[in-house]
Amino acid sequence: MLYLVALPLLVYLSFKQKYKESVPARFFLFKNPPFKTKDGVWFHVCSLGEAKALKPILELVSDKDIKITTVTHTGQTEARKYDADVRYLPYEILLPFWMKKQKLLIVLEAEFWYILFVLARYRGTKVVLLNARISDKSVKKYLQFAWFYKKLLSNVEVIYAQSEVDKNRFLALGAKNIEIIGNIKLAGKITKTKEYEKPVQECIVAGSTHDGEEESILKSFIQYKKQVDAKLIVVPRHPERFESVYALMKNYADRNSLTLCRFSESQNFETDLILVDAMGELNNMYAISDIAIVGGAFREDVGGHNPLEPAFFGCKIITGKHFHDQKELFKYVHHVQYVEADEIHKALLATKDLPMSMVEEKINLEPIIQKILE
Template identity: 90%
Template structure:
């Protein structure tokens, strides 16, 4: 082990020991009951069964979904996938692949087996992952790589570290010229701009629902505090327009708390409320979609989509391609830094502060539906990767 790698590894062990009480506490949290034991204690998380496969690493749900068009181009290969979050794991298990949680860095030297390629999506930069994979003889490739506006200053402050990390990478396929220049500033080499691979994804609905007669608003992929802003705006909007509001929280562990919040608004404003899992219809004013995999189906019957994740600076926005594909008029927040490249291709979007959602809803009447301008052909890119 190289001196720098050894020092880094020792620090990762120290951090693990310091964080151990917190990790034990998280074991009892519903959100982490599967991922923490798997990632930090290797519980039901063994090494991959075979070697010499193609290993994809993603963080969470969005990146796991983005794998679909890629995996369709490598069907005959031995595919392995690792994720960080539970939602990413659930999505990854839909594919014909060996799926695992990515262990904490301290455990990686004992866990990783040689694979032909390790393809890491977006901004999953783990030093021990890259260094250990390369030491095992695995070629490391970054795909759909990005460095967000919010993060770039921090990366540049630690450029000495990222230069060592990126030295383990064979080639970087970046989302934009801006990202390419940021990687160059960190000392990276062999960078090619390909656009955002999410533009290649096939957007489909899994079920056919009848669109309500009233105007239909869906608040999709919402986070804590965003639902309250949407509900306040909807209550005011409802006084002027006969409309329904469907809320689809980003994380399933929040279903009950969001329902409690919606019930308080329903009771105070004489609105009807239902859980979609219980009714499977849209007869009430407020509907909580408390089931996974339904978001596209909701976009398909909606007139207006309020895309969550961008009303909070610490989230960075969510994918606008799906509501645009179904012709929704899109409203989102101003903190969409993690999805900036995708929003570049979506037209007629209203970017507002949380307290401006009501005005945006009223303005939607006179605006055209959102639309996606561009697609990307993944096949030549994947062929290049397979030639590595």
């Protein structure tokens, strides 16, 4: 009934740039047929970060018939880079008509879909949770519905949790067969795709920023630039925000007599402000930057973003205090400043006396994958 009531909204969303592919595929099965074969290894991820985390795993199971489902368009784009049969995960009530039996369904992080799990088990597919977590922000809600999650998790054969805290939270929900493996994102190979010449001035990159964060960063940068010869590169998290972020940056540039360019039009990094309005460039920006302001943690409703990439390239990292979804990764990264949005200027000034960030942990995925595929 809710699906029928929501149809007008779904049709409306189908015309929006962000959802024009994912909504028709997920809610109407448009250009989203079932997998071509049965008895493969099926990975389900939500979005871009989880899709990227698949790379070292897929290298260990390259001889298998691999399938991948995603929820978001950015996750789908990343998944299509692999040698795999890739689909959007349909809305749950459509799964009985779409889903074929596979040998294994490996679900990453916190993608807990009741009908998906029940149907997989009913059709003889082994369900495994990998890199499983329950965030600080969500745990209270999970516990309120513990009776439901106990039923859902009873369909899972084994849970590979990120941390001891996550294991205890799953136990509180009635889950069994839980092992702690750490965060699989530590196994990912971090690379840059292009080589750019590092600017002469101090270079600051604001990576994976969300609405509201760019303004705080721009205000702080304007103050900082009065004291230090620096330039700011802004890489918004979502491509549909490129235009609005550019308008904001232009406003600040005009008011403060700063130069501004779009990365898509000029890649010489000569201006004071640069908007990276292209996908897949964030690591390339970290590689030429001295300081990284990692977005997503200055807003309580986002939960932070991956700090491993800027740490790998030796950036001095500044981020917000709301990094609850990335707490396990930040545990392995040293020399990070955690500040409120109005403290970014102070943190920028403090970087001159701080060492570069670094990562001191690795994870070996091979024994985990071998155990899953037994």
